[in-house]
Amino acid sequence: MRVNIDEIKEAGLDRHWDVAREVLDSMLQGDRSGWRARGPAHVDLRFDKVDRRVLVKGSARAELSAECSRCLVPVESDVPVEFTLTMVPADEYQDEGGEAEDKSHHPVGGSFGPEDAEEDVYTGKVIDLDPVLREQVLLALPGYPVCQEGCRGLCSVCGANLNERECGCDRKVPDPRWAGLAKVKLQ
Ligand SMILES: [Zn+2]
Numbered sequence: 001m002r003v004n005i006d007e008i009k010e011a012g013l014d015r016h017w018d019v020a021r022e023v024l025d026s027m028l029q030g031d032r033s034g035w036r037a038r039g040p041a042h043v044d045l046r047f048d049k050v051d052r053r054v055l056v057k058g059s060a061r062a063e064l065s066a067e068c069s070r071c072l073v074p075v076e077s078d079v080p081v082e083f084t085l086t087m088v089p090a091d092e093y094q095d096e097g098g099e100a101e102d103k104s105h106h107p108v109g110g111s112f113g114p115e116d117a118e119e120d121v122y123t124g125k126v127i128d129l130d131p132v133l134r135e136q137v138l139l140a141l142p143g144y145p146v147c148q149e150g151c152r153g154l155c156s157v158c159g160a161n162l163n164e165r166e167c168g169c170d171r172k173v174p175d176p177r178w179a180g181l182a183k184v185k186l187q
């Protein structure tokens with residue numbers, strides 16, 4: 001989605017952006033944890049402009065699915081994506097005496113937004129939100145998917161799902177949680 005800064009009037013601008021499942025999925029490609037989009041995402045955007053700096057607030061919910069990284073059962077997660085960014089015109093970055101490229105992801109002083117708001121650069125009059133959303137979705141991902149906190153994974157010998165049953169294989173590195181039970185079985 002692109003917004004021309006001239007569209008942002010004194011009262012600010014609210015925009016809604018529907019991101020198709022395939023588009024959201026392509027944003028997840030760069031991540032190795034295996035999350036995929038389950039459906040489209042609806043993004044609410046708010047723009048406020050002071051001179052040529054634009055405060056962007058975004059809020060969305062990404063409906064994701066993946067395989068548990070330990071036992072491979074399907075996992076679903078609805079991930080909130082919330083961000084606040086100050087978009088600064090590229091020439092203002094240069095006026096501040098630095099290299100625009102290098103500073104694009106580092107905060108600089110003089111922001112009108114919340115103190116910790118991240119800053120990003122836009123060129124010309126158009127703010128392109130695709131790379132912004134992509135970055136924010138990746139930041140919001142819950143890391144490697146697991147079906148449950150204490151997932152025991154698959155037996156490395158026979159492949160049994162150890163959440164469902166203990167197969168009795170000798171897996172060499174004994175899991176202390178099963179040591180007691182193994183003794184009982186051997187008697
Ligand atoms: Zn699992």
Ligand SMILES: [Zn+2]
Nearest residue numbers: 155158167169
């Ligand atoms: Zn086994």
